[in-house]
Amino acid sequence: GAVVSQHPSWVICKSGTSVKIECRSLDFQATTMFWYRQFPKQSLMLMATSNEGSKATYEQGVEKDKFLINHASLTLSTLTVTSAHPEDSSFYICSAREQGVPGTQYFGPGTRLLVL
Amino acid sequence: GENVEQHPSTLSVQEGDSAVIKCTYSDSASNYFPWYKQELGKRPQLIIDIRSNVGEKKDQRIAVTLNKTAKHFSLHITETQPEDSAVYFCAASSNFGNEKLTFGTGTRLTIIP
Numbered sequence: 001g002a003v004v005s006q007h008p009s010w011v012i013c014k015s016g017t018s019v020k021i022e023c024r025s026l027d028f029q030a031t032t033m034f035w036y037r038q039f040p041k042q043s044l045m046l047m048a049t050s051n052e053g054s055k056a057t058y059e060q061g062v063e064k065d066k067f068l069i070n071h072a073s074l075t076l077s078t079l080t081v082t083s084a085h086p087e088d089s090s091f092y093i094c095s096a097r098e099q100g101v102p103g104t105q106y107f108g109p110g111t112r113l114l115v116l
Numbered sequence: 117g118e119n120v121e122q123h124p125s126t127l128s129v130q131e132g133d134s135a136v137i138k139c140t141y142s143d144s145a146s147n148y149f150p151w152y153k154q155e156l157g158k159r160p161q162l163i164i165d166i167r168s169n170v171g172e173k174k175d176q177r178i179a180v181t182l183n184k185t186a187k188h189f190s191l192h193i194t195e196t197q198p199e200d201s202a203v204y205f206c207a208a209s210s211n212f213g214n215e216k217l218t219f220g221t222g223t224r225l226t227i228i229p
Contacts, residue, residue, distance in 0.1 A: 032215070034216060034217070042221075042222075043205060043219045043220065043221050043222050044160065044205065044219045045219075046216055046217070046218075046219075049216055091157075093159060093160070095217075097215060102148065102215060103148035103150070103165070103167070103209060103215055104148075104150070104162065104165065105150075105162075105217060106162070107152075107159040107160045107161075108159060109158070109159045110157075110158075110159055112157075
């Protein structure tokens with residue numbers, strides 16, 4: 001099956017620093033990638049949709065200047081949490097949809113972010 | 117936008133018995149309904165999905181049914197085993213736009229040995 005990797009798997013940082021998370025589709029091309037945030041014992045909340053070569057589409061309530069998304073190639077999307085604060089601590093998961101295959105999304109292993 | 121409701125939030129089932137999780141959706145344009153299993157600290161794993169052109173799909177012990185008229189779909193797990201214990205999420209999306217998934221709130225399934 002389609003494999004999505006995510007790096008790093010976990011990160012601890014000081015408040016005010018920026019953190020970059022990478023999401024890669026390893027064996028398929030993904031024109032669209034999605035970024036989710038999941039708090040403990042809660043569902044996945046979509047933050048933004050990342051399209052290769054164009055600006056990301058952010059969900060209501062998600063600050064685009066705080067969560068910078070770049071989708072520079074068909075296999076890589078990055079999420080940068082700028083000036084991170086403790087309330088940004090969460091589990092960030094990306095998913096990728098295979099080009100030409102409607103609907104199905106494959107998830108990365110997630111990145112656990114802890115902001116001190 | 118789409119709204120997906122999922123019930124129950126927790127479910128305990130004796131090993132060997134069946135488990136049923138139900139979801140409803142609001143957007144009649146939705147036509148793709150996947151189910152994901154998520155173990156603690158892990159990624160969601162797609163276990164089965166159904167598209168709106170069929171009413172039922174089965175894969176070994178797992179089955180999904182879809183009622184487009186009533187806008188609800190259900191996950192059925194038969195002959196449950198301890199390794200089925202996890203959180204299960206339903207989701208819905210349409211072919212339009214970016215096909216983003218809207219997730220249900222999740223069901224924590226516990227299989228009692």
